[in-house]
Amino acid sequence: MDALMGNAPVQHVLQTTVERLGNVQGFRRHSYVYTPGQPAHALYFVQSGQVSLQLLSNEGRVLTLKVVEPGQFFGHSALEGSGAYDTYAQALLPVRVVAVQSTTLREAVATTPGLASALIDMLGQHRLAVSRRIDEVAFKSVPARLASVLLEMSGDQPESNQPRQRVPRRTHQQLAEMINAYRETVTKVINQFRDAHLLDIDRSGITLLNLSRLRELSQS
Known part of the structure; x- marks a missing residue:
């Protein structure tokens, strides 16, 4: 692949x-x-x-x-x-x-x-x-899969001390296809992430606000 x-x-x-x-x-x-x-x-x-x-x-x-x-x-x-x-x-x-x-x-x-x-x-x-993507789809929850793909898109390095990262804009449908979920489910999880101050979205892209918490979620 x-x-x-x-x-x-x-x-x-x-x-x-x-x-x-x-x-x-x-x-x-x-x-x-x-x-x-x-x-x-x-x-x-x-x-x-x-x-x-x-x-x-x-x-x-x-x-x-x-x-x-x-x-x-x-x-x-x-x-x-x-x-x-x-x-x-x-x-x-x-x-x-x-x-x-x-x-x-x-x-x-x-x-x-x-x-x-x-x-x-x-x-x-x-x-x-x-292999990592297929394993995530098979075994991880939707919030964990979404956190993982957002971190991957940002180029996040676990040893980095940067407090936030910028991610290119994707539609909810594109994100849903990337994690093998329904668009409605992805929209719900994105809103939960936003309410928890894990990310923010504007016209140009997504800003990850709490990388350490997203890393924890991606492993859950």
Whole structure:
């Protein structure tokens, strides 16, 4: 499945290589970069816009694994040898990406110092992030899942002493899809978080006001 958080050294090596070897592509809002079953031929780097990586259940419910922001990668199936993508990658906004063929990346490993290590690190982080998301959906309550995804979106580091963090704005429906819950339930929990002074919302985004309490909730 296709998502990445990534650290700075990994990000730099991969971004430099992809932008040097890849091709720029554009996608309209709500269009699909790829769908499950399509040949996994390229890794993508987002230059602008947002891409939602989604799973669809047999009952038709959507689970959003990640919303990929500018500066992040998706399309990891191209590196895993599975042959096909296993998620929907949908443009939430007009998107500009750089796509690099998986065969091109493999050839570049021989001539680009640090690329092989960067790809291995990226895939490891990706697998961990996907596993964590699925475990949360299976075993955690809605408040715990919402707290966890908000912290993840903020880039929160447990050792950080920052009292608050800013999170990009998401609709209640998008948040619901990210934690496999109903929109009405997410709205109720957001209102509870706001009443408890855990977060505040305005037109431009969400401000997390009590990171330590949100961390506690995310583990409950």
